[in-house]
Amino acid sequence: MEAFDPAELPELLKLYYRRLFPYGQYYRWLNYGGVVKNYFQHREFSFTLKDDIYIRYQSFNNQSDLEKEMQKMNPYKIDIGAVYSHRPNQHNTVKLGAFQAQEKELVFDIDMTDYDDVRRCCSSADICSKCWTLMTMAIHIIDRALKEDFGFKHRLWVYSGRRGVHCWVCDESVRKLSSAVRSGIVEYLSLVKGGQDVKKKVHLSEKIHPFVSVFLNDPSPVRDELQQGFQRQSNSPQRWETLKNTINKYQKNNKNDKCGLWLEWEIMLQYCFPRLDINVSKGINHLLKSPFSVHPKTGRISVPIDLQKVDQFDPFTVPTISSICHELDVISTKEEKENGTESDTKHRTRDYKRTSLAPFVKVFEQFLENLDKSRKGELLKKSDLQKDF
Amino acid sequence: MEFSGGKRKKLRLADDQRNACYPHSLQFYLQPPSGNVSLTEFETLAIDRVKLLKSVENLGLSYMKGTEQYQSKLEAELRKLKFSYRESLEDEYEPRRKDHISHFILRLAYCQSEDLRRWFIQQEMDLLRFRFSILPKDKIQSFLKDSHLQFEAISDEEKTVREQDIIASSSTFGGAQLDPESVYKIPFAEALDLFRGRKVYLENGFAYVPHKDIVAIILNEFRTKLSKALALTARSLPAVQSDERLQPLLNHLSHSYTGQDYSTQGNAGKISLDQIDSLSTKSFPPCMRQLHKALRENHHLRHGGRMQYGLFLKGIGLTLEQALQFWKQEFIRGNMDPDKFDKGYSYNIRHSYGKEGKRTDYTPYSCMKIILTNTPGQGDYHGCPFRHSDPELLRQKLQAYKIPPAGISQILDLVKGTHYQVACQKFFEMTHNVDDCGFSLSHPNQFFFESQRILSGGKDIKKDSVQPETPQPRPSVQRSKDSSSTLDSLSSALDMDLEELEELLQ
Numbered sequence: 001m002e003a004f005d006p007a008e009l010p011e012l013l014k015l016y017y018r019r020l021f022p023y024g025q026y027y028r029w030l031n032y033g034g035v036v037k038n039y040f041q042h043r044e045f046s047f048t049l050k051d052d053i054y055i056r057y058q059s060f061n062n063q064s065d066l067e068k069e070m071q072k073m074n075p076y077k078i079d080i081g082a083v084y085s086h087r088p089n090q091h092n093t094v095k096l097g098a099f100q101a102q103e104k105e106l107v108f109d110i111d112m113t114d115y116d117d118v119r120r121c122c123s124s125a126d127i128c129s130k131c132w133t134l135m136t137m138a139i140h141i142i143d144r145a146l147k148e149d150f151g152f153k154h155r156l157w158v159y160s161g162r163r164g165v166h167c168w169v170c171d172e173s174v175r176k177l178s179s180a181v182r183s184g185i186v187e188y189l190s191l192v193k194g195g196q197d198v199k200k201k202v203h204l205s206e207k208i209h210p211f212v213s214v215f216l217n218d219p220s221p222v223r224d225e226l227q228q229g230f231q232r233q234s235n236s237p238q239r240w241e242t243l244k245n246t247i248n249k250y251q252k253n254n255k256n257d258k259c260g261l262w263l264e265w266e267i268m269l270q271y272c273f274p275r276l277d278i279n280v281s282k283g284i285n286h287l288l289k290s291p292f293s294v295h296p297k298t299g300r301i302s303v304p305i306d307l308q309k310v311d312q313f314d315p316f317t318v319p320t321i322s323s324i325c326h327e328l329d330v331i332s333t334k335e336e337k338e339n340g341t342e343s344d345t346k347h348r349t350r351d352y353k354r355t356s357l358a359p360f361v362k363v364f365e366q367f368l369e370n371l372d373k374s375r376k377g378e379l380l381k382k383s384d385l386q387k388d389f
Numbered sequence: 390m391e392f393s394g395g396k397r398k399k400l401r402l403a404d405d406q407r408n409a410c411y412p413h414s415l416q417f418y419l420q421p422p423s424g425n426v427s428l429t430e431f432e433t434l435a436i437d438r439v440k441l442l443k444s445v446e447n448l449g450l451s452y453m454k455g456t457e458q459y460q461s462k463l464e465a466e467l468r469k470l471k472f473s474y475r476e477s478l479e480d481e482y483e484p485r486r487k488d489h490i491s492h493f494i495l496r497l498a499y500c501q502s503e504d505l506r507r508w509f510i511q512q513e514m515d516l517l518r519f520r521f522s523i524l525p526k527d528k529i530q531s532f533l534k535d536s537h538l539q540f541e542a543i544s545d546e547e548k549t550v551r552e553q554d555i556i557a558s559s560s561t562f563g564g565a566q567l568d569p570e571s572v573y574k575i576p577f578a579e580a581l582d583l584f585r586g587r588k589v590y591l592e593n594g595f596a597y598v599p600h601k602d603i604v605a606i607i608l609n610e611f612r613t614k615l616s617k618a619l620a621l622t623a624r625s626l627p628a629v630q631s632d633e634r635l636q637p638l639l640n641h642l643s644h645s646y647t648g649q650d651y652s653t654q655g656n657a658g659k660i661s662l663d664q665i666d667s668l669s670t671k672s673f674p675p676c677m678r679q680l681h682k683a684l685r686e687n688h689h690l691r692h693g694g695r696m697q698y699g700l701f702l703k704g705i706g707l708t709l710e711q712a713l714q715f716w717k718q719e720f721i722r723g724n725m726d727p728d729k730f731d732k733g734y735s736y737n738i739r740h741s742y743g744k745e746g747k748r749t750d751y752t753p754y755s756c757m758k759i760i761l762t763n764t765p766g767q768g769d770y771h772g773c774p775f776r777h778s779d780p781e782l783l784r785q786k787l788q789a790y791k792i793p794p795a796g797i798s799q800i801l802d803l804v805k806g807t808h809y810q811v812a813c814q815k816f817f818e819m820t821h822n823v824d825d826c827g828f829s830l831s832h833p834n835q836f837f838f839e840s841q842r843i844l845s846g847g848k849d850i851k852k853d854s855v856q857p858e859t860p861q862p863r864p865s866v867q868r869s870k871d872s873s874s875t876l877d878s879l880s881s882a883l884d885m886d887l888e889e890l891e892e893l894l895q
Contacts (some may be wrong), residue, residue: 150577151594181578184585 004299004322010050012321013294019351020324021070021292022361027063028368030080032172033375042102044081044088046287047073048296056081056287057088076296079287083175098361103175103286106152106182109288110138111164111278134167139310142167142276145189153374156367157305159318161295165305166288170371170381172378183282190276291364294321303360304367319356327355411485413528414476415520417536417611418618422490428634434643438491442512447829449515450803450811455522460820465517474520476528497629498642500622510615514608521604526570529600538610540603542571546892551590555597558590570600580606604680659706662715668705672840674813674833675774675786676759677701683770688723693763693771695734697754698743704753704834709742755832756810775809792819 031040045058060066072077082101084091091099139157146152146169154170280286293302299320305313331354352361452459467474470490473484492513499509501848524532533540548555555572580596582605583589590597594828598606609626630636660668669681680698684690690698695716702712717730718736736745743750765772774783780801787797796819803812814830819825821843828839 148593149591151592177578181581184581187585188587188591 004032004320006296006299008322009076009296009299010074012299013076014071014327015325015328016294016321017067017071017074019328020355020357022352022357022364023063023067025364025368026292027066029170029364029371032170033372035375035379037245038087039083041087042084044084044101044285044287044292045083046079047075048077048079049073049075057091059088059090076294078290078293080290081287082285104284104286106169106174106177106185107281107288108142108167108169108186109160109164109277110135110142110166110275111160111277136311136313138275139165139167139305139307142189149184149188154367154371155307156291156364157307157310158290158291158302159300159305159313159315161293161300161302161318162298166302167272167289170289171374172262179282179284182284183278186276186278242249255283301357301360303357304363306359308361319360324352324355324357331355393747394844411473411489412535413532414473414481414485415517415524415532416485416489417491417517417535418489419614421493421675422486426490431635432638434491435494435498435638435722436488437472437487438495439642441466441472442495442509442516443471444829445512445515445519446508447811450806451814451825454515460519460523464523474523476524496619496622497626497635497638498618500520500626506616506619510612513615514612517611518608521607530571533607538607540573540575540598543574543597547574548572551592551597554590554592555599558597559588559599559602572600573598573603575606575872582606582609660711662711665702665715668837670843672837674836675790675816676772677833677837679774679786680770684719688719688721691769691771693765693769695737695764696741697759697771699738699753700753701833701837703742705837709739709744712738714743734887735817753832753834756830758814760809773809773813774803780804787816790816790820792816795892820895845865 027040030043034040041059041061043059044056045060046054046056047058048054058069060069079090082104085102086094095164143155143157146155146167150167152171154172156168156170158166158168160166204245230262280288289302291304293300294300299322300315300318301321302323303318328351352358392639413868426595445463448459448462448466451846452462464474471484471487473481473488475481495509499505530542574595577584577591577596579595580589580598583598583602584591584596589602603731630639665681666685669678677698680690680694683694684698699712699716702715707715713735716734717727720730720751721727721736729787739745741751759771760773763771765777774786778786783804784797784801787800792800800812800815803809803815810830813836814826814828817830817840821840823843826839828835830836
């Protein structure tokens with residue numbers, strides 16, 4: 001893979017936004033079938049430009065408007081915000097208090113640094129395959145809950161480009177949820193509580209809620225991973241056994257809060273359970289890094305993760321902007337040699353398909369298919385109710 | 390709603406229609422009432438509901454909600470005030486109608502500030518909780534349906550499939566068996582308080598809520614709706630307030646004292662001056678006890694203290710002559726010139742007995758008045774110690790009054806929760822060695838009266854004109870065509886404030 005040099009970003013981004021960014025699919029997503037008038041037009045985007053210039057309240061009329069602006073501004077980073085009551089780029093003309101964030105996907109951000117207290121292999125921005133296991137487990141746990149407990153159907157998991165993952169829940173009803181309910185969902189999903197000053201961060205009450213027990217009892221790979229993950233941290237399988245035996249003995253003799261019924265599980269969960277940042281999820285107007293945005297430090301593209309193959313996902317093989325640009329160069333030069341002409345516009349729009357970005361766009365398209373299917377289903381239901389044939 | 394000035398016009402409906410109007414003993418007050426009501430009825434309804442809500446508050450503080458005592462006392466109160474509570478009773482149309490209209494009237498009075506709203510919502514919620522808790526099981530589903538709540542009870546098969554999960558999720562189940570009670574399936578977002586703490590079983594976007602927990606959700610719905618409604622009401626309030634028939638009542642309702650006014654007729658002449666010192670330690674409420682002590686120590690009291698204490702003494706039976714003697718004696722001890730007293734202070738004392746000026750026979754201050762108005766400043770001894778004393782100072786005072794430490798903590802906790810009158814009740818209970826004072830304290834003279842009753846072995850002290858709980862017409866004041874007795878006593882209270890301002894000597 002081509003090495004990434006941040007100094008080359010301006011040039012690389014130019015090429016990326018001209019020939020590789022999947023505008024069609026991107027617009028298809030955020031337009032949500034055009035069912036709600038002006039849904040796309042009222043969406044806030046924010047751009048981070050060269051030299052850390054940050055501009056908010058960007059909004060666009062349609063796909064081609066979006067394309068033109070992105071190509072013109074060449075943003076280093078793109079964030080997606082809420083759908084507002086008015087066009088964000090006109091928010092200054094709106095009467096005070098009338099400009100309100102109305103809807104947004106429910107988002108989660110799982111960041112590796114939140115695990116610093118239990119990672120022994122790396123710290124802060126670094127990751128390695130050992131600690132990425134924690135991330136894989138987190139995705140399993142959270143995704144299962146979102147799907148089976150909350151009934152959320154359209155969940156897009158995206159690699160953030162460096163050390164974490166994001167989840168975008170795009171169901172229609174979910175986009176309308178209030179801030180209070182979003183906070184409640186994060187609380188439901190949180191087992192590990194407390195910051196630096198709290199030693200024991202997981203407390204299980206006597207009765208274990210199904211959300212937790214599913215993992216403790218799950219005979220599937222998830223639980224084995226959990227245990228393995230823990231053992232890896234402890235450096236020895238024997239340590240785990242010793243720990244369990246010691247706790248059992250202690251529990252029999254001594255009843256106090258530190259040694260509740262579930263101490264061994266609590267310790268394990270403190271090591272392995274996902275940690276969520278509530279601030280990311282609760283605010284309707286929160287801005288989160290967009291899928292297919294580039295990470296300015298690593299050069300990696302924020303690509304969607306295939307849920308069917310999440311255990312095989314390797315962040316170190318995610319394409320960087322330099323690598324795909326290089327791939328594109330190679331292909332174009334080859335074509336020129338073969339056809340004697342420069343790639344025309346028709347080819348340009350499908351250029352990503354010839355690079356390592358292709359499989360990830362496919363995952364995204366599958367996600368969009370599901371959204372479409374759901375939407376059609378809903379419309380049919382509604383028209384049936386209205387007896388509209 | 391229309392308000393008629395004169396005779397009451399009552400809607401006469403056939404029985405079926407009446408029952409259809411109010412199919413349940415409780416409701417969410419989603420629709421405002423229609424029809425006509427006289428001003429008198431308007432006022433009575435409002436006052437009765439204020440009394441009810443105050444009892445709800447008081448009982449909630451004195452007893453654990455849901456206990457036998459709490460339930461039976463609240464039910465007694467509802468029955469006494471003729472509000473609806475039970476589903477199974479016959480001919481409940483009147484009480485239910487009363488409940489409906491009075492709720493909406495109080496919305497007008499209690500939407501006006503954040504504090505008032507909070508208080509109103511809290512008491513209405515507690516009231517609803519109680520009524521719901523005594524609703525028979527078979528009536529619950531129909532009540533929920535009529536109130537447009539989409540809570541459907543799941544079938545037995547569905548319940549069995551999920552039984553273990555539901556039991557494991559809910560904190561309300563002790564054993565391993567699911568009660569034969571219903572389990573309701575509701576969209577998860579409506580069970581926020583339950584699912585956020587993982588206290589309910591979620592499946593595919595629905596929360597499976599056992600009957601015991603559904604109450605919390607219903608109350609939450611109620612609170613949200615009422616909160617919004619109050620905000621809306623506040624916005625349309627100016628239009629209502631411009632109706633001058635309603636304005637004084639609505640303004641005073643939230644501050645109204647609705648009990649006896651302890652005017653003097655029955656007691657006059659029963660107390661002798663040399664009894665006052667001992668009475669002050671035995672039967673005076675702390676506010677008056679501290680005023681008396683300050684008077685004895687400083688041989689003087691400022692205006693606020695003289696008014697509060699002086700009227701109290703009148704209420705316990707001091708005649709005008711006794712009062713003049715009492716105050717003069719004490720002030721002279723402070724080296725006041727007797728002539729100065731006659732010139733400056735005696736006029737005021739006679740005035741407060743209704744012998745000068747407007748000749749209004751002023752009534753002793755209620756707790757509400759003492760707590761809410763005329764905050765004491767430096768050098769003042771009036772006010773309510775539970776409200777106006779710094780907690781540390783209050784602790785010291787209570788220790789000096791020989792209250793045991795456990796009692797002091799209880800009292801301080803109540804003070805922290807701004808339940809000043811209940812704190813004083815606790816004080817009464819501790820100093821008189823009773824578990825339950827048996828009354829809801831709202832007036833210093835009530836404290837005195839109840840204390841004397843206990844100390845004299847429970848015999849009723851003779852009172853010639855024992856007045857019922859509702860205010861009576863006052864013959865001395867001219868009644869305007871549409872005003873009522875409460876307005877009179879309230880307006881005299883208002884007058885007194887103005888008089889005080891005029892006569893501020895210092």
